[in-house]
Amino acid sequence: LPKKKARLFNKINTKIDLDSPKVATMDKLAAGDKKVYCRCWQSGTFPLCDGTHTAHNKETGDNVGPLIVSVEKAEE
Amino acid sequence: LPKKKARLFNKINTKIDLDSPKVATMDKLAAGDKKVYCRCWQSGTFPLCDGTHTAHNKETGDNVGPLIVSVEKAEE
Numbered sequence: 001l002p003k004k005k006a007r008l009f010n011k012i013n014t015k016i017d018l019d020s021p022k023v024a025t026m027d028k029l030a031a032g033d034k035k036v037y038c039r040c041w042q043s044g045t046f047p048l049c050d051g052t053h054t055a056h057n058k059e060t061g062d063n064v065g066p067l068i069v070s071v072e073k074a075e076e
Numbered sequence: 077l078p079k080k081k082a083r084l085f086n087k088i089n090t091k092i093d094l095d096s097p098k099v100a101t102m103d104k105l106a107a108g109d110k111k112v113y114c115r116c117w118q119s120g121t122f123p124l125c126d127g128t129h130t131a132h133n134k135e136t137g138d139n140v141g142p143l144i145v146s147v148e149k150a151e152e
Contacts, residue, residue, distance in 0.1 A: 009135060009136060010086050010136060011136050011137060011138040012088040012116065012117070012132075012138060012140055013138055013139060013140050017139070018139065020139055021139055022129075022133065022139050022140070022141040023139055023140060023141045024141035024142055024143075024144065025141070025142075025143045025144065026144045026145075026146070027143065027144070027145050027146075028145075028146050028147070028148065029105065029145060029146070029147045029148075030147070030148055031107065031147075031148075031150075037113070037143055038115075039114075039115050039117070040088065041088070041115070041140065047143060053098075056088075057098065059085060060085060060086060060087050061087060062087040062088060062089055063089060063093070063094065063096055063097055063098055063099055064088055064089050064098070064099060064117065065098040065099045065100035065101070066100055066101075067100075067101045067103065067113055067123060067143065068100065068101065068102045068103070069102075069103050069104075069105060069145055070102070070103075070104050070105070071104070071105050071106070071107075071147050072104065072105075072106055072107075074107075074150065
């Protein structure tokens with residue numbers, strides 16, 4: 001059998017910047033930074049995570065979670 | 077009227093690490109790095125973006141896009 005190609009046929013963003021043709025976010029970090037970014041598209045603090053994925057996962061059976069990016073501290 | 081509370085009632089992840097209770101990703105960047113991260117949950121290179129959101133947006137009318145994180149170069 002051919003490998004199944006997973007593809008949603010529903011929108012996943014029903015909240016964030018709906019008038020934008022594409023919500024791409026650019027962020028700059030500095031040495032020592034750590035940020036937690038939303039990937040459920042429902043955070044009240046988008047593009048940052050506010051934990052809303054927990055309710056989304058509970059309601060839908062989904063398993064989405066955030067992206068956590070850290071930058072090493074500058075050498076001293 | 078009360079402010080509408082946008083909430084999906086569908087899974088948004090149908091592909092990535094489905095046996096995990098929650099797909100949280102941790103990544104560490106260094107000075108001068110730039111990475112493009114998937115937020116459509118359909119990338120073949122997850123957690124990085126491979127552009128699959130473009131097909132998803134076209135098929136569904138969605139407007140999702142990646143997160144691009146860069147780290148300033150170290151001072152010289």
